[in-house]
Amino acid sequence: MPMPDVSAAPAAPPAGDPVYTQGTVVGYRRTPRDLLRVVVYGVVALVLLALTRWASDAVLGLEDDLIRLITFLNPTTERILAGFLQVLVAVTTIVIWLTPLITKRYRLFGYIVVANIATFALAGAGVWWLDRSSPDLVNEIADRAGIDSRGFPDVWALGQLAAAFVVLSPFVTRRWRQAGVATYTLIVVLRLVTSVHLPAELFFAIAVGAMVGALVLFMFGRPDERPTNDQVLAALRLTGLPLASLDPAKVDARGSTPYFGTLEDGGRIFAKVLGSEERSADLLFRMYRYLRFRNLGDERPFSSLRRAVEHEAFVSLQARDLDVRTPRMRAVSAIGADSFLLAYDRIEGQTLDTLDPATVDDELLRRIWDQIALLRAHRIAHRDLRRANILIDPDGRPWLIDFGFAEVAASEALLAADLAQTLSALAVIVGASRAVDSAIATLGTDAVARSLPRLQMGALSGATQTALKQHSGLIEELQETIEDRTGTTEVEYEPIQRLNVRQLVVVVMLIGIVYLLAPQFADLPEIWANVKTARWVWLIPMLAASAVTYFGATLSFMGAIPDRLRLGPTIATQTGSSFVSKVAPAGLGGMALNVRYAQKAGVDPAVAVSGVGLNSMGGFVMHLVLTLLFIVWAGREAFGDFKLPDPTYLLIGIAVVLAMTVVSMAVPAVRKLVLTKLLPILQRSIHGVAAVLRSPTKLFLLLGGSAVVTLSYVVAFYFSTEAFGGDLRFATVGAAYLVGSAVATAAPTPGGLGAMEAALLAGLTAAGMDAAVALPAVFLYRLATFWLPILPGWACFAWLKRSDYI
Secondary structure, X not given: OOOOEOOOOOOOOOOOOOHHHHOOOOOEXXXXXXXXXXXXXXXXXXXXXXXXXXXXXXXXXXXXXXXHHHOOOOHHHHHHHHHHHHHHHHHHHHHHHHHHHHOOOHHHHHHHHHHHHHHHHHXXXXXXXXXXXXXXXXXXXXXXXXXXXXXXXXXXXXXXXXXXXXXXXXXXXXXXXXXXXXXXXXXXXXXXXXXXXXXXXXXXXXXXXXXXXHHHHHHHOEEOOOOOHHHHHHHHHHOOOOEEEEEEOOOOOXXXXXXXXXXXXXXXXXXEEXXXXXXXXXXXXXXXXXXXXXXXXXXXXXXOHHHHHHHHHHHHHHHHHOXXXXXXXXXXXXXXXXXXXXXXXXXXXXXXXXOOXXXXXXXXXXXXXXXXXXXXXXXXXXXXXXXXXXXXXXXXOEEEOOOOOOEEOOOHHHHHHHHHHHHHHHHHHHOHHHHHHHHHHHHOHHHHHHOHXXXXXXXXXXXXXXXXXXXXXXXXXXXXXXXXXHOOOOOOOXXXXXXXXXXXXXXXXXXXXXXXHHHHHOOHHHHHHHHHOOOHHHHHHHHHHHHHHHHHHHHHHHHHOOOOOOHHHHHHHHHHHHHHHHHOHHHHHHHHHHHHHHHHOOOOHHHHHHHHHHHHHHHHHHHHHHHHHHHHHHOHHHHOOOOOOOOHHHHHHHHHHHHHHHHHHOOHHHHHHHHHHHHHHHHHHHHHHHHHHOOHHHHHHHHHHHHHHHHHHHHHHHHHHHHOOOOOOHHHHHHHXXXXXHHHOXXXXXXXXXXXXXXXXXXXXXXXXXXXXXXXXXXXXHHHHHHOOHHHHHHHHHHHHHOOOO
């Protein structure tokens, strides 16, 4: 369909140039366009930084060739060009700073100030970090060339110029922007020719500057460049529509700016305008969906906004031609260089999200499914069948609107996704049973059953997800209803999520583990030599001691809970904690598992939480007692002259906490929260703790079990040193372990990973053990007590889930 360009329409100025050229700015707004640029420039800067830092050999080899290539001029010519460059940069900088002052645009002046300061800090820090690994070759080439590579302008100064140009761009006309691009390109080329500074640093600084400039515009807003009402009105009239008036519409028109218009004959139209901002928002949305989800059927984004508008127009026309009830298209037009509009007949009525649920009867449901059946019969996937896109006219007829995401020649997966989307949207209004029954009555059981793999949160629109969250358990009820009505027994849900929060945590933890452990393998040959001489028979008692810790943890946990717990599942829970604790820092995984197990066993939630806390407190007390005993037993052989830390800082910290508590209680909202929410929970918790403390048996189990856990780990650690011929006494090894493990508990890694190894190694070497013996001993200990229990822990965790104990 040909699109008339109304950029020259006499009724309104062209939208291609910002309102700055007209002398006034009608408003400022944050736009997705700037956010997209922040993301793109930020990724470029990070890639350059990473390549320069960690792929230095390849990058420096390329830069060496580039530096030798661009230093082909003789010294005199280079000095002339360098002088011209400095003059050009100085003049450009003066023009940039004077422009907002002369035009009295002090907001723009503030933008430039903020952008320059932020770019100087970020680019300067990045370049300084990169310069730490710069080769001496650069300085040698600089000496041969006879120029100072650190002269004006520095690379971060060029980054500041880039930030200023980006900030300035929406305030000037297109010709000035083109002149600015040409000027900046000339500056960069001259800087490359007349300097031997690493080109990667220069491009990194430019990317940072562009990112900061876009970020400033996004945070504080750019001039509003959307087409005005007069421009939209002129565009519609130019298409032949005799429009009498046009007003902004307050309706849900995601991804566009909507309008309602009245024709001279009294007819009504609905128009929506799409511009570069909507294009950027669509690209960001697609990028987000690609990173988080998969198998959603998203096609590649269109090459331009024009292609996207033409596609929506084509699908709307085809759907209407196939008797799908959708508004008639009246016009497609371009507005200036960056915007397009689509105009349709306006349908009076209400969308499903505003309709009274009591008015949605079975006949209306049937009519909605008839429209979905028409789309399916001609393999058109709407792909956005949320409630706001189903409109009900006064005669009770449903209309499908907004085919912006639609696909023709759609696959079965997309058609199933449409069905799942519609089922979810209708279930929010009429419930799961009526939604499913009406769908089966029109489409049949096979079609509804095929929608099940797509009936999950990640495959639905954001509006539908929000509505389902307000109806807890509705999506599960919908799934169960479809299974019951269609006789489906086993559902293999489509893998939708590419990366969830749990997987992200695991990836981050693995990176942290590698980062912490890699330095400890620096002297791998010597470690391997000691490992070959190890007496592996000691591994058997080490594993036995490690197993005893789970028995001790069982006794301790049973002592911390006033209710009676079954022995077998409790042992399995403590063993399973060795698995779940590997994906959460500071033992949080094991604590959460214990709380869940206690609650499923019938323990009051507050008592279960306080019991887990009491269990941890019992472990802390016994660890402290045993630490003091072993330090006294080992004497100066362990740590020499041992002195307690100055308690002054501890007292100061306690005083600060008490003062903050008193001040907080003076706030009425905080006081109400404590009295109504926190105190009842604390009272129930105190009752549970008091019940434990009043029972000698429970108290013995709590403290005795904690002592068994700690002593078993000490014994296992001592056996690991014996495996490599360690010559330290049991008391000395025990003191080193207890102090080192206490220090490692502050590490935010699972089981103190990395910190534990470092602390134990430091303790053994401080006590006099050779590092070549201490290092493999520490790793053997961690193998027996940390890594090997993961497999039985996973088995116990799986059994607990299968048996409904957690």
